[in-house]
Amino acid sequence: xxxxxxxxxxxxxxxxxxxxxxxxxxxxSYEVKRGQTLAIVGESGSGKSVSSLAVMGxxxxxxxxxxxxxxxxxxxxxxxxxxxxxxxxGLKMAMIFQDPLSALHPFYTIGEQLIEAVQVHxxxxxxxxxxxxxxxxxxxxxxxxxxxxxxxxxxxxxxMRQRVMIxxxxxxxxxxxxxxxxxxxxxxxxxxxxxxxxxxxxxxFGTAIVLITHDLGVVADxxxxxxxxxxxxxxxxxxxxxxxxxxxxxxTWGLLASIPQMHTSSLKLDxxxxxxxxxxxxxxxxxxxxxxxxxxxxxxxxxLTTRPDLGAVSDTHASRCHLNEAQRIxxxxxxxxxxxx
Numbered sequence: 001x002x003x004x005x006x007x008x009x010x011x012x013x014x015x016x017x018x019x020x021x022x023x024x025x026x027x028x029s030y031e032v033k034r035g036q037t038l039a040i041v042g043e044s045g046s047g048k049s050v051s052s053l054a055v056m057g058x059x060x061x062x063x064x065x066x067x068x069x070x071x072x073x074x075x076x077x078x079x080x081x082x083x084x085x086x087x088x089x090g091l092k093m094a095m096i097f098q099d100p101l102s103a104l105h106p107f108y109t110i111g112e113q114l115i116e117a118v119q120v121h122x123x124x125x126x127x128x129x130x131x132x133x134x135x136x137x138x139x140x141x142x143x144x145x146x147x148x149x150x151x152x153x154x155x156x157x158x159x160m161r162q163r164v165m166i167x168x169x170x171x172x173x174x175x176x177x178x179x180x181x182x183x184x185x186x187x188x189x190x191x192x193x194x195x196x197x198x199x200x201x202x203x204x205f206g207t208a209i210v211l212i213t214h215d216l217g218v219v220a221d222x223x224x225x226x227x228x229x230x231x232x233x234x235x236x237x238x239x240x241x242x243x244x245x246x247x248x249x250x251x252t253w254g255l256l257a258s259i260p261q262m263h264t265s266s267l268k269l270d271x272x273x274x275x276x277x278x279x280x281x282x283x284x285x286x287x288x289x290x291x292x293x294x295x296x297x298x299x300x301x302x303x304l305t306t307r308p309d310l311g312a313v314s315d316t317h318a319s320r321c322h323l324n325e326a327q328r329i330x331x332x333x334x335x336x337x338x339x340x341x
Contacts, residue, residue, distance in 0.1 A: 039223035057085035111149030231287030248319035
């Protein structure tokens with residue numbers, strides 16, 4: 001049996017609007033192995049969430065076009081009958097949404113929603129389903145689970161609602177879990193608890209995780225592999241250690257340079273200049289070129305006229321940039337980014 005549970009190839013998602021076509025996801029490819037975590041990193045609007053919604057079969061508006069291949073457990077999902085995808089969703093693959101208060105139904109108790117998550121896929125009695133729900137709520141660290149099952153989402157704290165979402169996602173032991181900003185709006189203590197919970201449950205169930213985040217601290221702590229997205233494209237892909245120690249793309253350098261450093265007395269951060277591009281009017285050349293401070297180093301203005309391919313840096317590392325290897329090493333050394341021998 002292959003270790004790869006999810007294989008995405010040349011996935012593109014476009015939305016037709018009155019202002020033009022929104023190129024939300026542009027030709028993205030990646031793989032996720034059983035029991036491992038892929039982090040997808042990037043600014044808001046980079047295509048992280050839309051790419052994962054497409055994997056889950058949740059991009060279904062009349063103006064949306066999804067192309068490419070999504071192989072899950074050997075089954076092609078793009079073009080599959082929506083009812084067949086629905087049978088997989090919640091059973092074999094599940095998603096933790098960014099805002100649990102809006103993802104949970106306000107009119108139903110926690111117990112009712114979790115019981116439904118069980119019974120929609122399995123024929124079990126109400127009593128057996130309720131017992132299973134209580135066990136899962138205990139497992140995700142919710143105290144007084146029996147009492148909480150009869151409460152509504154607004155009666156729970158943000159951290160508890162997030163734990164309920166994790167319980168709902170994992171109650172059928174899915175093979176794939178997509179976590180969209182699972183620690184957003186939570187205080188740092190609760191964040192650490194949620195991440196530890198995901199790690200423990202991943203070990204227990206062997207679940208593959210796609211972690212969508214903009215927090216590189218979470219990436220360093222959780223991920224095995226990382227895909228950096230910008231302007232709807234994958235601009236760098238690598239194992240987590242390689243990405244942090246040998247980043248190859250200027251956008252990744254900008255993300256790393258904007259993190260406060262504990263080993264320096266300077267309080268000044270190094271932000272990325274400018275703003276992300278419009279997904280309706282993407283640059284002709286490199287999507288990051290308008291914000292890149294190193295584009296003038298490339299001869300012939302290539303960054304402004306030609307879109308770079310996602311080229312191999314090593315067997316496990318790929319980057320989308322026109323700078324040559326010597327230039328990248330020198331820039332990283334001068335900016336003290338990563339580890340340069």
